Amino acid sequence: MSKSIVTIRKKAISQGRMSLYLDFYPPVWNVESNDYTRREFLKIYVYQKPADQYQKIANTESLHTAELIRARRQNEINKSEIYSAFEKEQLVIQAVGNESFLQYYKKLGEKKIGNNLSIWGCAIFHFEAFLKGNDLLFKDVTVSLIEDYRDYLLKAKSLRKNKKQLSRNTALSYYNKIKTTLKAAYKEDKLKTDINAKIGSIKEMESQRNFMTLEETRRLFATPCPNLTVRKISMFSVLTGVRYSDIAKLTWSELHYIKDDGHYIIFRQKKTEGTASIPISDEAFELLGKRRGENEKVFKDLNKWDVDRALPVWVALSGINKHITFHCFRHTYATLQLTAGTDIFTISKMLGHKSVKTTQIYAKVIDQKKRDAANKISLL
Structure with missing residues (x-):
């Protein structure tokens, strides 16, 4: 892989000022956005045409601060090139661990069609209710957490107006959606442990099947x-x-x-x-x-x-x-x-x-x- 170069760039903004940002070439991975990027805006500004001595001094100080940040980023990138294979693997695990499992679950559900899409939507709604509106990162997905979710489903109320308790088979259907997601995440190396294989199940209740002779x-x-x-x-x-x-x-x-x-x-x-x-x-x-x-x-x-x-x-x-x-x-x-x-x-x-x-x-x-x-x- 070629060595990344970090350069200070300027972008004109309002009131005769210019915003300073770092340009990475080739792009580098950004943990927060979970994507590659070429820019990091520093929230540091310089005057495009300094009107007096004070603005010139301010420009000099801003450029000096930006250069210190640029040098630090360059060192961080250079350091990544001398990481051992184990250190690099740990960095990848750390980055993936900070990704959202909940968003991954939602994206998987969005790929479904017809009635299956609706069922996945209800299952995701209940999982969000279980999380009480909080996000869930991959690093925080554990066997005990998923089994707590199983217990939640067995006591949860229906989304329908009658607010009856979910039938056992409906709870099983929703639980199977999270199991499918866990299986897919493990297959994609987003989970290092096959949690799906370790968690308990919900036993299906045999339903009445009317038929004609x-x-x-x-x-x-x-x-x-x-x-x-x-x-x-x-x-x-x-x-x-x-x-x-x-x-x-x-x-x-x-x-x-x-x-x-x-x-x-x-x-x-x-x-x-x-x-x-x-x-x-x-x-x-x-x-x-x-x-x-x-x-x-x-x-x-x-x-x-x-x-x-x-x-x-x-x-x-x-x-x-x-x-x-x-x-x-x-x-x-x-x-x-x-x-x-x-x-x-x-x-x-x-x-x-x-x-x-x-x-x-x-x-x-x-x-x-x-x-x-x-x-x-x-x-x-």
Whole structure:
């Protein structure tokens, strides 16, 4: 690396004065701004055209002071060139340690999209509340601090108007965001300790997953629906397991056909941001209608408000006495596949789950149904 040269420069300002600053070439690292810089303003001024002897003396003294600072900075830079490898490493660690972990967390969250962006925003809000408005530097991130945050989340109130306590699974979701950030920071050498590997976790609470049986599903679709589009997307979700958010944004460019193999949807999931390739049946494809422009939405007239209004009426008309939301169609798809004998690993891939553990809840549902069936037969 070439040796840096420090030079005194002047910049004209108001009232016939000039501000003195140091010019570094090449640029040097500034710990406060976390960036390279070529300038350091000294807050020392000289008169551009001294009007009398006093102003001349003031100029001489100001230039002398600036020169002392310039020489000191030059020595500091020269000293850095003779640091040992260990000393240089310690300086880097010190500089990184003084960077803001909170700002790093926020920047990571800003890269998210869709509903994931909103969830990260809520998670960051709670982390700021935990910090009580204070910043958090990388050097101050510890196992005990993150575990204190975990305890905070398990007792925290919701951001909603009802101010209810966060559900355990919501707390888990927010906690996982900080774990993801810790993992990324360690990977980038901003944290020298893998804190994520040392902290405890929040155990997921198995949530109620309502679904319909095959008989109920057929009964629903045999019942006239107040909204034809709602019927189409509901049937499409039952046949494919695709979420409402992904159906709503589905475009024709994401529909593919492979000869001797069939139709596929290849798309980026809105919730997980992962890319999924899902084969769909001819029956599901026929629901989509006539193909239009590649960038056009498949269900261009879809409106969530219409879905929320029509679905309860439709379910009631069919005589199904269950609380069925649109997401229940995804659960129905999974349980019907398991009942039909499809292995859980295949279903996990079809649902776009990152881990088969997420899919195993459906296997437990089916196991319970088997247990209930077994208990129906008694010879006593």
